[in-house]
Amino acid sequence: MIVITLSKVPPSLRGDLTKWYQEVQTGVYVGNVNAKVRDQVWERIIRDIGSGQAVMVYNAQNELGYQFRTTRTDHEIVDFDGIPLLKRLNQVKSPSSKKLGFSDAAKFHRIKMYSKRSKKSKAYQVKMPLFVAVDVETTGLDLTKDDLISIGAIKKGEDGELKKLSLLIQTDRVISPEITKLTGLSTEILEKKGVSLQVALTRFLEFIDDAPLVGYNLQFDDAFLSKSLKLVQEKTLHNQMIDLLPIVKKRNRFIDNYRLSTVLAEYDITNSTPHHADSDAEATFALAEKLIENQDLIF
Incomplete structure (x- = not known):
């Protein structure tokens, strides 16, 4: 089971999520997809979220039985002996102070973008086949x-x-x-x-x-x-x-x-x-x- 909550996001992003999840309440989406699709959905959220906020909660093999991700800048996910906890920050981080790659999804996105650039640089060396x-x-x-x-x-x-x-x-x-x-x-x-x-x-x-x-x-x-x-x-x-x-x-x-x-x-x-x-x-x-x-x- 996967639960996603959205607030103040573009309507296009809400429409995208309904392809994979059911909107049970405004801004609350529930679904059951594999890990690959889940990560791709989160990547899409990170890319298109604009100034909004998102939280994803999903099943995981840990003490709590679940893991979560968030784009909120007033909280931070910390690992306490294998247990994910949400730590409230004393001051809200400004967008400019947010460390790039703060989540696994952001790292995955950077890796994918680097891979695309790498593919493009190699493509110039590939001879086009006859077709x-x-x-x-x-x-x-x-x-x-x-x-x-x-x-x-x-x-x-x-x-x-x-x-x-x-x-x-x-x-x-x-x-x-x-x-x-x-x-x-x-x-x-x-x-x-x-x-x-x-x-x-x-x-x-x-x-x-x-x-x-x-x-x-x-x-x-x-x-x-x-x-x-x-x-x-x-x-x-x-x-x-x-x-x-x-x-x-x-x-x-x-x-x-x-x-x-x-x-x-x-x-x-x-x-x-x-x-x-x-x-x-x-x-x-x-x-x-x-x-x-x-x-x-x-x-």
């Missing part, structure tokens, strides 16, 4: 009924220059107003600027060759590509498939949601035209490079 970022747009979400209407792909050549492939694909299906609003593609546009499915997939296969394919929620793209390849009797994809979604979920436990737009904002990546295959592929490529630099993605 192709891919995204597709379709007439809908139903694999059995809907068709590919756009493919976007991007890779970096041996000269370091980005090489892009943007394909619009003709279809017999009428494009719905919802899909047009989302992708900017209409039946008229595809008739004028699109190519046949056979031509599009041939050019796509030539572009990707045998390079690993990277995507965000790649299962969706792979399913429509595989279905379309069978329709035109082209060879199936045997490329290595790397989906960035589960990697991001594993590395970012506290993100609000895992929509591509939210994840891109978390990594400071701009996507000028979302739900356009070429733009989404370019943004996915940038996300993959960030994950590689952080050593979260290793081929």
Whole structure:
């Protein structure tokens, strides 16, 4: 059991805690999570608490059966023969006099930040692997009924220059107003600027060759590509498939949601035209490079 009390903290921090704990009373949160999540939550509190205060009490193997942490500056946690005690200070410490790293969570935060800086410094020595970022747009979400209407792909050549492939694909299906609003593609546009499915997939296969394919929620793209390849009797994809979604979920436990737009904002990546295959592929490529630099993605 873990109990957290908050006072005078930003509303965003209260919202974050409700993902893991139940607010049984205003500012009082109760939950039962493992030690890793508990420490990450405390780290998030330390980071976002502003001028507020927080106390965390949790089970521990000591004489009392519990341990606690606090951000209060008028008290200090002391260890008395293995028993944690809260000592009231005669004078309230000013923020400038508070010793950095006064708690295990603060030390953990400093270690993590140092680790990130270390990763970034090493990243410049890491040679980027060859891969192709891919995204597709379709007439809908139903694999059995809907068709590919756009493919976007991007890779970096041996000269370091980005090489892009943007394909619009003709279809017999009428494009719905919802899909047009989302992708900017209409039946008229595809008739004028699109190519046949056979031509599009041939050019796509030539572009990707045998390079690993990277995507965000790649299962969706792979399913429509595989279905379309069978329709035109082209060879199936045997490329290595790397989906960035589960990697991001594993590395970012506290993100609000895992929509591509939210994840891109978390990594400071701009996507000028979302739900356009070429733009989404370019943004996915940038996300993959960030994950590689952080050593979260290793081929």
